[in-house]
Amino acid sequence: MTKRVLITGATDGIGLETAKRLVGEGHQVIIHGRNPEKIAAAKQQLLATQSDGWVETCQADLSRLNEVEALAKQLRARHSPLDVIINNAGILRSPTPVTPEGLDIRFVVNTLAPYLLARQLAAGLPPKARIINLSSAAQAPVEFEALKGEKPLDDMQAYAQSKLALTMWTRALSQREENRDVVIVAVNPGSLLASKMVKEGFGVAGKSLAIGAGILVKAALSGEFTDASGRYFDNDEGRFASPHQDALDDDKCAELVAMLEALLKGVG
Numbered sequence: 001m002t003k004r005v006l007i008t009g010a011t012d013g014i015g016l017e018t019a020k021r022l023v024g025e026g027h028q029v030i031i032h033g034r035n036p037e038k039i040a041a042a043k044q045q046l047l048a049t050q051s052d053g054w055v056e057t058c059q060a061d062l063s064r065l066n067e068v069e070a071l072a073k074q075l076r077a078r079h080s081p082l083d084v085i086i087n088n089a090g091i092l093r094s095p096t097p098v099t100p101e102g103l104d105i106r107f108v109v110n111t112l113a114p115y116l117l118a119r120q121l122a123a124g125l126p127p128k129a130r131i132i133n134l135s136s137a138a139q140a141p142v143e144f145e146a147l148k149g150e151k152p153l154d155d156m157q158a159y160a161q162s163k164l165a166l167t168m169w170t171r172a173l174s175q176r177e178e179n180r181d182v183v184i185v186a187v188n189p190g191s192l193l194a195s196k197m198v199k200e201g202f203g204v205a206g207k208s209l210a211i212g213a214g215i216l217v218k219a220a221l222s223g224e225f226t227d228a229s230g231r232y233f234d235n236d237e238g239r240f241a242s243p244h245q246d247a248l249d250d251d252k253c254a255e256l257v258a259m260l261e262a263l264l265k266g267v268g
Helices: 013-024 036-049 065-078 105-124 155-174 196-202 209-221 250-263
Strands: 004-007 028-033 055-059 084-087 130-134 183-188 232-234 239-241
Touching (some): 013 028, 084 105, 105 130, 105 155, 105 250, 130 209
Parallel strands (some): 028 055, 084 130, 130 183
């Protein structure tokens, strides 16, 4: 059955590789990016490999929450219903690590933006639709002062905390009554894959992007994920596994979500 899939951060890396696979299998794919030239080039690549493929595009800077809100409205108006949302976009390092609102850009892009997008789109998803959040093996306890922009962190600290925060809200949202028919999962696509982020952050070529794309396609389509809502899949181990212990603590997850809602007050 053909699925309609949104992939954020799909102009390169794992996102683009995942889009290629899905388009090649005949699915309808909406690719998101920040740069219009890169978006156009990515669409060209996808159609070059599958000339009759269904590919649409959307543009938003996920470090700007008003643009995330506008993106959600656009998707609801033009591309509803979505069957799968892959929150793939992420950031480790930026020349401007603090947003104009005074927040750490890693928390905004890696945690707040996908949360806002999921919250805005979840109600319009059909039964058994899936929200797939790209987590990481790098997970560190979330410092609320850092989340609120009151404590600066180095690149890796901010990245690891933002990815645990994303994994925590995955569990919290999956337990909400209004999301009972939606599968919401967190996936570590594999450590040190050959993405731009890995090359810039660690100075290594990295392992094949096919490793990450393969598990994202599986998470999007496979029956193995049908009853996996709230769980964490670790592709380094090739199985569902336990994330950091904080992501298994319902009280801590609820507290984190309350903080996200407070930070998003007035947006959406």
